[in-house]
Amino acid sequence: xxxxxxxxxxxxxxxxxxxxxxxxxxxxxxxxxxxxxxxxxxxxxxxxxxxxxxxxxxxxxxxxxxxxxxxxxxxxxxxxxxxxxxxxxxxxxxxxxxxxxxxxxxxxxxxxxxxxxxxxxxxxxxxxxxxxxxxxxxxxxxxxxxxxxxxxxxxxxxxxxxxxxxxxxxxxxxxxxxxxxxxxxxxxxxxxxxxxxxxxxxxxxxxxxxxxxxxxxxxxxx
Amino acid sequence: xxxxxxxxxxxxxxxxxxxxxxxxxxxxxxxxxxxxxxxxxxxxxxxxxxxxxxxxxxxxxxxxxxxxxxxxxxxxxxxxxxxxxxxxxxxxxxxxxxxxxxxxxxxxxxxxxxxxxxxxxxxxxxxxxxxxxxxxxxxxxxxxxxxxxxxxxxxxxxxxxxxxxxxxxxxxxxxxxxxxxxxxxxxxxxxxxxxxxxxxxxxxxxxxxxxxxxxxxxxxxxxxxxxxxxxxxxxxxxxxxxxxxxxxxxxxxxxx
Amino acid sequence: xxxxxxxxxxxxxxxxxxxxxxxxxxxxxxxxxxxxxxxxxxxxxxxxxxxxxxxxxxxxxxxxxxxxxxxxxxxxxxxxxxxxxxxxxxxxxxxxxxxxxxxxxxxxxxxxxxxxxxxxxxxxxxxxxxxxxxxxxxxxxxxxxxxxxxxxxxxxxxxxxxxxxxxxxxxxxxxxxxxxxxxxxxxxxxxxxxxxxxxxxxxxxxxxxxxxxxxxxx
Numbered sequence: 001x002x003x004x005x006x007x008x009x010x011x012x013x014x015x016x017x018x019x020x021x022x023x024x025x026x027x028x029x030x031x032x033x034x035x036x037x038x039x040x041x042x043x044x045x046x047x048x049x050x051x052x053x054x055x056x057x058x059x060x061x062x063x064x065x066x067x068x069x070x071x072x073x074x075x076x077x078x079x080x081x082x083x084x085x086x087x088x089x090x091x092x093x094x095x096x097x098x099x100x101x102x103x104x105x106x107x108x109x110x111x112x113x114x115x116x117x118x119x120x121x122x123x124x125x126x127x128x129x130x131x132x133x134x135x136x137x138x139x140x141x142x143x144x145x146x147x148x149x150x151x152x153x154x155x156x157x158x159x160x161x162x163x164x165x166x167x168x169x170x171x172x173x174x175x176x177x178x179x180x181x182x183x184x185x186x187x188x189x190x191x192x193x194x195x196x197x198x199x200x201x202x203x204x205x206x207x208x209x210x211x212x213x214x215x216x217x218x219x220x221x222x
Numbered sequence: 223x224x225x226x227x228x229x230x231x232x233x234x235x236x237x238x239x240x241x242x243x244x245x246x247x248x249x250x251x252x253x254x255x256x257x258x259x260x261x262x263x264x265x266x267x268x269x270x271x272x273x274x275x276x277x278x279x280x281x282x283x284x285x286x287x288x289x290x291x292x293x294x295x296x297x298x299x300x301x302x303x304x305x306x307x308x309x310x311x312x313x314x315x316x317x318x319x320x321x322x323x324x325x326x327x328x329x330x331x332x333x334x335x336x337x338x339x340x341x342x343x344x345x346x347x348x349x350x351x352x353x354x355x356x357x358x359x360x361x362x363x364x365x366x367x368x369x370x371x372x373x374x375x376x377x378x379x380x381x382x383x384x385x386x387x388x389x390x391x392x393x394x395x396x397x398x399x400x401x402x403x404x405x406x407x408x409x410x411x412x413x414x415x416x417x418x419x420x421x422x423x424x425x426x427x428x429x430x431x432x433x434x435x436x437x438x439x440x441x442x443x444x445x446x447x448x449x450x451x452x453x454x455x456x457x458x459x460x461x462x463x464x465x466x467x468x469x470x471x472x473x474x475x476x477x478x
Numbered sequence: 479x480x481x482x483x484x485x486x487x488x489x490x491x492x493x494x495x496x497x498x499x500x501x502x503x504x505x506x507x508x509x510x511x512x513x514x515x516x517x518x519x520x521x522x523x524x525x526x527x528x529x530x531x532x533x534x535x536x537x538x539x540x541x542x543x544x545x546x547x548x549x550x551x552x553x554x555x556x557x558x559x560x561x562x563x564x565x566x567x568x569x570x571x572x573x574x575x576x577x578x579x580x581x582x583x584x585x586x587x588x589x590x591x592x593x594x595x596x597x598x599x600x601x602x603x604x605x606x607x608x609x610x611x612x613x614x615x616x617x618x619x620x621x622x623x624x625x626x627x628x629x630x631x632x633x634x635x636x637x638x639x640x641x642x643x644x645x646x647x648x649x650x651x652x653x654x655x656x657x658x659x660x661x662x663x664x665x666x667x668x669x670x671x672x673x674x675x676x677x678x679x680x681x682x683x684x685x686x687x688x689x690x691x692x693x694x695x696x
Contacts, residue, residue: 058673058677059669059673062634062672062673062676062677062680063634063669063672063673063676064633064634064635064636064637064638064648064672065634065637066637066638066640066648067637067647067648067651067665067668067669067672068669070648070651070652070655070661070665071661071662071665071666071669074655074661074662074665075655075661075662075664075665075666076662078479078660078661078662079479079662113318113320115316115318115319115320116320116321116322116323118272118316118320119314119316119320119321119322119379119382120322121272121309122270122272122309122312122313122314122316122383123309123310123313123314123334123338123382123383123386124306124307124308124309124310124334124338124386125306125334125337125338126306126337126338127302129337129338133322133333133337134322137322137324138322138323138324141324156540156542156543157542159542159544159545160542160544160638162544163544163641170542170544170545183548183552184552184553184555184556187545187548187549187552188549190545191541191545191546191549194540194541194542194545195536195537195540195541197540198539198540198541199536199540202540
């Protein structure tokens, strides 16, 4: 695989990378917002709603991401949902992520020591004030490591989008590989690329995580 | 001021409080002592309805707490808003301080003033600062709880409860989670509160404090108050064998 | 939505489900063997072995599974003998799972309280015996629930081997979708089978957790 080749395909590779980032960012954002909303709704303790939520989470965590994508992209039109591959990819990633984020936020809420809630109750704070001023900050702080971890997992899941023809990086690489008969080299390059990317993002993520948690929790810095 | 009449409570099959009678008068300091599992913390937490009691009457200044008269003549749970209003008048200090870790000491004290008493930021901050000064921690106003010692955290917690200007204060083993060295500073604050005439109900193992500051000692065992009287009498001349036995092991372990 | 589609394809889907379970099982078993070696490297007293183990985990957790799968597939095509796609599939799943299992085993080893090994040493046990009689049994016990969880994850990951043509659940669902022109029913059918498998495994995991937690805490 020569450098000329890569240069020739550079525009499509860059566009692929841009699509990867777009899908990851949009999917993660959707997942975070939806997951958070679900976690909040769960706290209302309305049995039929909670049953629905549990079913949703079981569904998206118990089935493969690829099958979910096919369902949305190929099966969607049957129920009037005609999406482009990229839109389906973002929606799929978002729904998939939301099930995991919902559980992460739930664990975050559970991690807030009950004593802090009791203290709020003992001075007569309203439930909404308790939630906004005591519960939420505590829950978010507790959830940061798991959120960072999930965001890293989502960067890897974006390659699955190529299977439903979303023009992200993997798809572009495979197109290039097919046209130039350099499948092995191309995949090898992809492997190296993703290894470096994920390793770098993981390290960055750890640092961000430590800083953010320390700042939010105001831990004593030695 | 606090009147408990035949208050009972069970956790499932386990009965924790058995028809407890207790009263605490204005400006009185009553210490609740007894073995672990006797129900003393549960009893305290019933007073501000953090634990709902099952039967009996609990009145504060003549007002029934936790329940109100139901539509059919029976009794039903008090409306949440009414309960919150009552809780404003009751201060509580917890064994594990329960300060909010993402707020400074000052913010911890000011927060209830802002959210519950609806004070403006400036006024709340001023009052909070006054309270912190009262407990000797003005210098630590901008410190986060993680930077404070246990004794300092508990004093901030006391300031937080005091800032609401409650009519009475409940203390749930306020020094049990502290290193021995730090216990003194908290007891000093509590003593000064008592001297100012605050009505206090204190669950504690600190017999020295109880002996010198309490007006009355109530000994609770297996959900029942089996002795109730002035410290001198309960500590040294109790007619109840169980009380003498408890205090004896205490003396054995603690005098050296 | 026509549920009959799912019913008519029931036979195919069941067969495909069996393939999914078989492929995943092979993946996790081989992954365990490889993972045990990687774990040994990670906890080895020799620094170069530790680095090697660390690199393995970093690579096989960092590179997306799809990329790993295609890499193994093309690698075998380019350099290897003419092996069926299933070898590439199981191989890729095993290599990937090994990285996660190595970390699970390492975590389990760390979770065995140090005091137990120390007590054994004080009593005069040999190093090998400490391993065989004290550390290993407990580490295996502790790692069983996360390993069952890993199996569930592998079942889901196995859907990717559809791209190399293995007739597992996802591929068969795709076939049903194109043959019956009813993609919704096809993928719902496939999804339901995956759910069924994972719910069973989840139940197994819960049972294992209860029984093993009881046995340990005495």
